[in-house]
Amino acid sequence: MPILPAAFADLEPYGEWSLRTERERYAKRLSSSMEELQAFYDATFPRLEDALAHLDGLDFEELPEDAERLLWLYYSVVNASFPVEVWRQARVPDSGAASIDCVVEPAV
Amino acid sequence: MAHFPKPAEGSWTEHFKLGTEPISYADSISPEHYELERDAIFRRTWLNVGRVEQLPKIGSYFTKELDAARTSVVVVRDKEGAVRAFHNICRHRGNKLVWNDYPGEETSGVCRQFTCKYHGWRYGLDGGLTFVQQESEFFDLDKADYGLAAVRAEVWEGFIFVNLDPGDTTPLEEYMGGLGAGLAGYPFEKMTQVFKYRADVGSNWKLFIDAFTEFYHAPVLHQKQAVSEESRKLAKVGFEALAYDIEGPHGMVSSWGGMAPPKDPSMVKPIERALRSGLFGPWDRPVDVDLPAGLNPARHPAWGVDSFLFFPNFMLLVWAPNWYLTYHYWPTSYNTHIFECGLYFVPPKNARERLAQELAAVTFKEYALQDGNTLEATQTMLEAGAVKEFPLCDQEILLRHLHKVCKDYLDDHAGRTPGTPLRATAVS
Numbered sequence: 001m002p003i004l005p006a007a008f009a010d011l012e013p014y015g016e017w018s019l020r021t022e023r024e025r026y027a028k029r030l031s032s033s034m035e036e037l038q039a040f041y042d043a044t045f046p047r048l049e050d051a052l053a054h055l056d057g058l059d060f061e062e063l064p065e066d067a068e069r070l071l072w073l074y075y076s077v078v079n080a081s082f083p084v085e086v087w088r089q090a091r092v093p094d095s096g097a098a099s100i101d102c103v104v105e106p107a108v
Numbered sequence: 109m110a111h112f113p114k115p116a117e118g119s120w121t122e123h124f125k126l127g128t129e130p131i132s133y134a135d136s137i138s139p140e141h142y143e144l145e146r147d148a149i150f151r152r153t154w155l156n157v158g159r160v161e162q163l164p165k166i167g168s169y170f171t172k173e174l175d176a177a178r179t180s181v182v183v184v185r186d187k188e189g190a191v192r193a194f195h196n197i198c199r200h201r202g203n204k205l206v207w208n209d210y211p212g213e214e215t216s217g218v219c220r221q222f223t224c225k226y227h228g229w230r231y232g233l234d235g236g237l238t239f240v241q242q243e244s245e246f247f248d249l250d251k252a253d254y255g256l257a258a259v260r261a262e263v264w265e266g267f268i269f270v271n272l273d274p275g276d277t278t279p280l281e282e283y284m285g286g287l288g289a290g291l292a293g294y295p296f297e298k299m300t301q302v303f304k305y306r307a308d309v310g311s312n313w314k315l316f317i318d319a320f321t322e323f324y325h326a327p328v329l330h331q332k333q334a335v336s337e338e339s340r341k342l343a344k345v346g347f348e349a350l351a352y353d354i355e356g357p358h359g360m361v362s363s364w365g366g367m368a369p370p371k372d373p374s375m376v377k378p379i380e381r382a383l384r385s386g387l388f389g390p391w392d393r394p395v396d397v398d399l400p401a402g403l404n405p406a407r408h409p410a411w412g413v414d415s416f417l418f419f420p421n422f423m424l425l426v427w428a429p430n431w432y433l434t435y436h437y438w439p440t441s442y443n444t445h446i447f448e449c450g451l452y453f454v455p456p457k458n459a460r461e462r463l464a465q466e467l468a469a470v471t472f473k474e475y476a477l478q479d480g481n482t483l484e485a486t487q488t489m490l491e492a493g494a495v496k497e498f499p500l501c502d503q504e505i506l507l508r509h510l511h512k513v514c515k516d517y518l519d520d521h522a523g524r525t526p527g528t529p530l531r532a533t534a535v536s
Contacts, residue, residue, distance in 0.1 A: 022470070048382050055459030063459075071459055078467050081379035082474060086335060092474040093332040098481035100447075100473055104304035108462070 004073065005054060005066045011047065014040050017076040018069040022102040025072075025079045030090050034083065041084040044077045060108075068108060112348050112364075112406070119502045120352045126508050130497035133490045135514055136312035142442035148521030149420050149514060150176040152276060153357075154262070154269040154283045156422040156436065157183060161266070161300055162216065163191060167233060170216035171196055171206050176313075176439040177272050181259050182206045182222070186233040193261035193270045194235050198224040199254040205231070222256075231256050264288060266296050267422075286355045287416060290402015291426070298395060299431060299452040303469040305476070306448050311483035313421060313437040313445040314510060315490075319479050320435060321417050321506035323347045323363055329478055333387075333471075338375045351406040352505055357419035357513045359506040362405055365412010368429050385464035387471045388412055389429040394454035394461070397430050404428075417506060419513055430454065433472070443487050449476065 003015045017040060019025045029037065051074055058067055083090050115123035122128065135141055157172040162183075169184035180196040182205065198205045203226040208215040221238060222231045230239035235256035240249065260271045262280035265288075269280050281288065309316055319325065327342040334342065351362040368388035373381050380386040403426055404411040415425045423435035436448040451469050456462040489495075500508050 045378070045382075052460050052463070058459075060456065060458045060462070067459075071462070074459075074463055075466050078379060078383070078463065078470055081377065082470075085377045085379060087332065092477050094329070094481060095474075095477035096481045098307070098477045100305050100307040100449075100476055100480065102303065102469075102473070103306045104302055104450075105469075106301055106303070106462070106465075 003066065003069050005070055007054060008047065008051065008070060011044060011070075011073065014043055014073065015069075017044075017080075018073040019076060020072055022075070022079075022105055025076045026102075028076065029079050029083070032080075032090060034088060034090070037080050037083050037090065041077065041080055044073065045081070048074065048077065063108065071108070111345075112350050112408075114502075120349075121500075121502050121505045121508065124352070124354045124505065124509070126354075126505065126512060130499045131508060131511055132496060133498065134496070135511060136314050136487070137442070137491045137493075139442045142312075142439065144518050144521070145439070145514065146176050146178060148518045150174070150439070151178070151272045152517065152521065153273075153420050154271045154280050155420075156267050156269050156418070156434075157181065157193075158268045159266055159296075160191065160263060160268060161297075161302075163268075165218065167218045167220055168216075169206065169219060169222075171214050172270075173212065173214055174270075174272075174438070179259075179272065180204065181270055182256075183261060183268060183270070184233055191261050191263055191268055192233070192235065193259040193268075194256035195259055197257065198226065198229055199237060199256065200224065200227055200229050200240075203227075205256070265291060265294065284418065285358060287353060287358045287360055287402060288418070290405075291400055291416075291424075292402075293398075293400045294403070294426065294432075295395065295397060295430075296432065296452070298454050301453040301455040301465065303451040303465075304449065305473060306446065307476075307480055308440075309445050309447050309480055309483055310443065311445070311487040312443055313439040314507075314514065315483050315486055316437050316445065316447055316480070317417065317421070317423070317435075317510055318504075318507040319483065320423060321359070321361065321415065321510065322504045323349065323361065324501060324503040325479075329482070330475055333475060333478075335375070335377055347503060349503060350404075350408045350411060353405060354505075354509055357517075358417060359509050360402075360414055360416040361506055362403075362408075362414045363412050364408065364410040365428055368412065368427075379467060383460075383464050383467050385467040387468070387475060389427045389431045389468045390453075390461065390464035391429060392461075392464070393430045394457075395430055417510065419510075431468070443491070447480065 002012055117123045162170050163185040166185055171182050173180050181193045182196045183193045186192050196205050203224055204211045205222055205224055228241040232238050237251040237254045264280050264284050324347050331339045331343050349361045349363055353360045365388045369391035370376050384391040403414050413425055413427045417423050421437045425433040431453045434450040438446040453465045
């Protein structure tokens with residue numbers, strides 16, 4: 001069953017990246033290979049403007065569920081862009097065992 | 109060659125008369141020294157424990173674990189709307205009063221009164237004892253004598269502080285001094301969209317402050333964050349602040365920040381160009397702000413961020429695109445602390461603004477991971493003791509100042525009679 005707005009049917013194969021929390025998105029990034037991150041980015045980044053246009057046409061305070069899931073998907077695009085655009089690895093370079101947890105984030 | 113002017117003395121460090129000799133890290137590597145700091149610093153200064161937005165209505169409360177100050181406090185909005193704080197302890201037999209499942213973890217909520225989980229004693233929002241289970245079993249118990257132990261709490265620009273020193277009568281506003289006064293009127297209250305991060309860090313609390321009170325490291329440690337041509341350029345130029353200021357125990361650094369928006373879009377990553385955001389925050393300013401006098405003191409057109417350290421452990425960074433960042437470093441032992449960070453934005457009006465904030469928040473985290481990763485190893489090597497003196501450059505003036513202020517507080521504490529207020533002038 002599709003989870004994203006109909007206009008974004010081409011992104012359905014990446015639906016598993018539509019994650020509500022930063023913690024989940026970050027974990028998904030760390031557990032992905034560079035090939036997977038690249039494929040996700042290549043499919044989603046060119047649709048960013050379309051997604052923004054779609055979302056900005058809606059009331060941000062009352063986004064329908066499919067739009068909310070599209071927004072979460074693009075939070076993941078943000079998260080995955082770092083390795084793809086610069087680092088060529090899932091973790092930020094020179095961060096070793098350091099960890100920082102997101103403990104409060106906006107509801108949407 | 110200097111890109112920005114320095115004071116007539118030739119350096120910021122000499123201008124503020126802090127000495128130019130190498131410093132010692134003996135204050136960061138021993139349990140004995142930390143024990144002194146707990147009493148001389150964390151039980152003697154105003155500590156920022158939160159924001160008024162965390163107490164939206166009457167009965168809203170949160171707890172704060174202050175291990176360094178040897179206590180836990182409950183902060184609450186009382187029936188008159190005032191912010192009060194109490195030691196988080198039941199007056200009956202010392203049970204921790206407010207907690208949820210795990211007594212050591214912080215909690216928050218809304219209540220009409222506080223009820224002890226142990227024997228059901230109840231306290232009003234003003235701390236007064238209102239109910240004693242089987243009161244007639246007690247001997248001459250006057251409830252008026254057993255209200256919660258109050259902690260001084262005051263609010264500065266919406267930031268809630270507590271002070272555990274019963275002998276210190278310095279009002280918070282006076283403690284915040286000229287640097288605090290210079291921020292008065294900044295619209296912190298409009299920036300209620302919050303992201304918070306937390307990390308357990310294996311280093312002395314001062315080492316992480318040291319890392320964040322200088323930007324000298326930024327072009328080097330964070331070189332791999334940027335697109336390569338730009339990062340090579342940055343590393344070659346290095347870092348120079350626009351200005352520094354020091355007053356009493358507090359200090360600030362003012363920095364350029366040409367990245368929001370960048371002069372040349374090719375300087376930044378594709379995602380930053382697409383979302384018009386990055387480390388310095390969203391490029392499009394959500395509100396017009398008349399900067400208070402204390403921000404961008406050099407009045408430089410390329411101003412990007414001012415970073416304040418309010419002693420001992422509260423950092424406040426105000427960014428040109430109208431958002432702010434807080435850091436807190438809560439010691440848990442001489443070589444461990446909890447690092448807390450908050451990013452505060454004007455609530456987004458649409459998904460585009462929300463995604464720009466997401467990019468700023470995630471970018472911040474990636475930088476902080478690099479900053480945090482160096483600390484545990486630094487701690488270990490400092491403790492090894494093979495090297496005892498460390499040279500600091502002029503761009504590291506705020507950490508030179510921090511270690512000096514810590515020493516002054518310890519000296520002052522050792523020399524003073526218990527109960528006398530610590531004079532702000534003693535540490536300037």
